[in-house]
Amino acid sequence: MTADLVRPELPLRPELAGIAPYGAPHLHVPTVLNVNENPYAPSAEVVADIAAAVAEAATGLNRYPDRDFRALRADLAAYLLVESGVGLAPEQVWAANGSNEVMLHILQAFGGPGRTALSFAPTYSMYPEYARDTSTAWVTGRREEDFGLDPDVAVATIERHAPSVVLLASPNNPTGTALPARTVLAVLDAAARVPGGCVVVVDEAYGEFRRTGTPSALELLADHPHLAVSRTMSKAFGLAGARVGYLAASTAFVDALTVVRLPYHLSAVTQATARAALRHAPELMAQVGSLRDERDALVTWLRDRGLTVADSDANFVLFGVFDDRHAIWQGLLDRGVLIREVGPDGWLRVSVGTPQETQAFKDALVEVACLES
Template sequence: MTSAPDRAPDRAPDRADGRAAAALPLRPELAGLEPYGAPQLDVPVLLNVNENPYAPSEQVVADVAAAVAEAARGLNRYPDRDFVALRTDLADYLATESGVRLDPAQVWAANGSNEIMLHVLQAFGGPGRTALSFAPTYSMYPEYARDTSTAWVVGRRSEDFSIDPEHARAAIAEHAPSVVLLASPNNPTGTALPAGTVRVVLDAAARVPGGCVVVVDEAYGEFRRTGTPSALELLAEHPHLAVSRTMSKAFGLAGARVGYLAASTALVDALRVVRLPYHLSAVTQAVARAALAHAPELMAQVGSLREERDGLVAWLRARGFVACDSDANFVLFGTFDDRQAVWQGLLDRGVLVRVTGPEGWLRVSVGTPAETAAFRAALVEVTGR
C-alpha cells in the first residue's frame, strides 16, 4: 500500500508554454512502477515499519550533537572514504555482541543496509546473473535485483516459514545463482534460521560454477532469542559468506541511515570497487561512532523490547489469533478473511500496522507498553475477540 505522499506523478506535467513534455527513455522494466514505501500517516501509534520506539537519551543526543559539531568544522574537506575509524568501532561492537572478533578490513558500511545490499548486487549480480531467495521475505530484495539488471528467482518457505534445507540445496543447484539472500530473522515473519540450514546453503553455494555469495541479512539480529546463533560465527569457515546488519533497529538510528556488513576482506574489497566515492558523509560517520559509544545503554532497550514482543505473541494467541514465533522486533499475526478491513479498522482507531506477507496476515511492530496497549485495545474492538 502507498499513501498519497509516497506516490510519484504518473508522468511529467505539460510544459507551461503548451508544448507536450518530451518522452523520457525510461527502462521498460520500470514503466508504471511506483517508489517503494510504507504509508507515512500522522496517527498516534505508528507500528508499521519496525522502528525502535524509544528515542535516544538526552546524553546520546548531546554526544551525537557534539560529534556532528566537530565534523562540521571540517566539512570543507571530503570525509575519509574508507571510514577506518568507524569500521574499527563496528568490529569492536560485533566482538562484544556476538563474540566474533573481526579485522576492521572485514567490515563495510553504507547509507542503510539497503545500500549495502545494492553494493552486493552491483558487485556480484548484473545481466546474465541470478539472485535467489525464499519467499515470503523482505520485499526490497527483488528491487535490488531489478535495479542491477539481475534475474530474480524465489524458492518457497515451509508452512511454518522455515527454509527446508533440501529444497534450498535443490533451488541453488537448479538456478546456479551468483547471490543468495537469506533474511534471519526474516521479514515479515520474524523467523530465524538455524546454523545447520545456513551451512547447507553455504555448501550448495560453494558448488555453483563461477562462485556464489551468500548474504545473511541480520537487520534484526540483536533481537534474536537466547540460544539463536548469529551467522557471524560461520564467517571464518566460509569466504563467500557476508552478514549484514543495521543501526536502524536495535540502535534506534533509523533516521541516521547506517548499515554495515561483515565478510572476508576479498569480498569487502569487491564492494569498495562499486561504491560511489565518499559515499558515507563525515556527519553520518560521526553520528554512528557517537551512538556506538553508547552501545551498552542502547542494547538495554533491546531486552525490554524482546519482553514486550514475547508478551504480545502470548496475548495474541490467547485471543485466538495465529502469531508467529519472532526473533525480531515485530510480530506477524492473523489470519483474516479481509485483512484490509482489519488494517483500516485499526487505522480508524489511531493505530497503523503493516499489510504485508502472505494473504490474510498483518505485521505489527513492537512498541512501548503504552503503544502495545493501544494496539491490543483497537484490535479487540475491530475483531470482537
C-alpha cells in the same frame, strides 16, 4: 507562426515503466507500529554525544570525509566482538547509507546482466528491487508453512537456478523467523558448488532482537569467504533517521564492494553520528532486552486470543489469519493505530512499541476483531 513544440519522450528503462516507488504508508496517527522502528528516542546523553561529535565534524566539512571510514569500521568490529563474540579485523567490515545501500553494493558487485539473485518467499520486499535496479534476474523458492526453510529444498533450488547471489533474511522480514545454523550451512555448501561462484548474504537487520540461544551467522564467517552478514543501526540502535547499515565478510568480499561504491559515499556527519551511538551500545542493548520481553508478551497475548502467530526473533510480530485483513487494518487505523498489511494473504504485521503503544494496539484489535479483552 510558432512551430509546434516537440515533447521528447523520456528513455525510461522498459522494466521500470508504471512501477510505483517502494514505501510503507506514512500517516500521522497516535500509534505508529508499521515500519519496525525502535519506539524509544535516543536518550539525552546519546543526543548530546551525537551533537558534540557532529559539531566537531562540521568544522571540517570543507574537506571530503575519510573515504574508507576506517575509525567507524574499527568501532563496528569492536561492537560485534561484544555482541556476538566474533572477532573481526576492521578490513572485514563495510558500511553504507542504510543496509539498503549495502545490499545494492552487493548486487552491483556480484549481480548484473546474465546473473541471478535468489531468495525464499515470503521475505523482504526490497530484495527484488535491488535485483531489478542492477539488471539481475530474480527468482524465489518457497518457505515452509511455519515460514522456516527446509535445507533440502534450499539446496535443490540453488542447484536448479545456479544463482550468483543468495539472500537469506534471518530474522526474516515480514515473518520474524530465524534460521538455524544447519540451514545456513547447507546453503553455504550448495553455493560453494555453483559454477562461476555464488555469494550468500545473511541479512541480520533484526539480529540483536534474536532470542537466547539463536546463533548469529557471524559465527560462520571464518570458514566461509563467500558469506556476508548484513546488519543495521536503524533498529537496535534507534538510528533509523541516521541511515547507517553495515556488513561483515572476508576482506576479499569487502574489497569487491569498494569497486562499486560511489566516492565518499558515507558523509563525515554520518560517520560521526554512528561512532557516537556506538559509544552508548551497552545502554542501547539494555533497551533491546525490554523490547524482546514486550514482543514475547505480545505473542502470548495474541495466541491466548486464538490468533495464529509466527515465532519471532525480531522486533515485530506477524499474526492472523483473517478472512479480510484489510478490514482489520483499516479498523485499527480508524482507531489511531497504524500497522502493516504485508506478508501472505490473511496476515498482518505489528511492530513492538512501548508498553503504552502495545496497549493501544491491543485495545483497538479487541474492538475490531471482536476478541476477548
